Amino acid sequence: MPETSKMPSNKKPAGKPKPAAKKAAPKKAAQAKPKTSPAAGPSGRTKYWLFKSEPDKFSWEDLKAKGKAGEQWDGVRNYLARNNMRAMQIGDLGFFYHSNAGKDIVGICEVCALAHHDTTTDDERWECVDVRAVAEVPKPVTLAEVKANDALAAMALVTSMRLSVQPVTDEEWKIVCKMGGVDVKSIRK
Secondary structure, X not given: OOOOOOOOHHHOOOOOOOOHHHHHHHHHHHOOOOOOOOOOOOOOOOOEEEEEEOOOOOOHHHHXXXXXXXXXXXXXXXXXXXXXXXXXXXXXXXXXXXXXXXXXXXXXXXXXXXXXXXXXXXXXXXXXXEEEEEEEEEEEEEHHHHHHOXXXXXXXXXXXXXXXXXXXXXXXXXXXXXXXXXXXXXXXX
C-alpha cells in the first residue's frame, strides 16, 4: 500500500475543530458506496496528481493486477495529502511514483472512486480515493531527471519530496509525459 506520511508534530491543526467537521458527516454517508464513473470532474477538466508508493509494499505491478476495480490509496496519514485526495474528481490522472527503491515515475493511474473513509483505520479523519492503472510510462522518469530539468524546479516532487500525494500542474504533466515517452493523446480524457 502507499507509504504512510506522518505529520510533523509542529504542524498539528491549531485550536478546536471547526463546526465544518459536522458538515462533512453527510458527505461520508453519501459516499458509503464510492462513485466509479470514468468521466472527468464536474468542470470537465482533468486534474493531475502524483501518488508515491514503496514498491516493496505496493508496486505499479500490484496496481495493474487490480484491474479496472482499482485499489484504495490507503494508509496516508498526512493532512495535506489527505486534503489533496479530497480535492480529486473521478477521472483525474496521476503519476505512479516508486519511492525509496527506484525513485521513478513508472505509470499513470486514474481516480476511480471519490474520497471515502480509509478502511485501514477507525479514525474518521483519514480518507482516501481509489485508483486504477491506465498506462505504462515507457521510459520511467527518475527523480534525478526531474531535478535536473529547470522547468520542473517548482514541482512538488522536488520541493515537497516527503508528501505522498501531490498536485501536478498541467505544464509539469506535459513535460514529464514527454520525458517518459508517454503519448498524452493516447490516454483517455
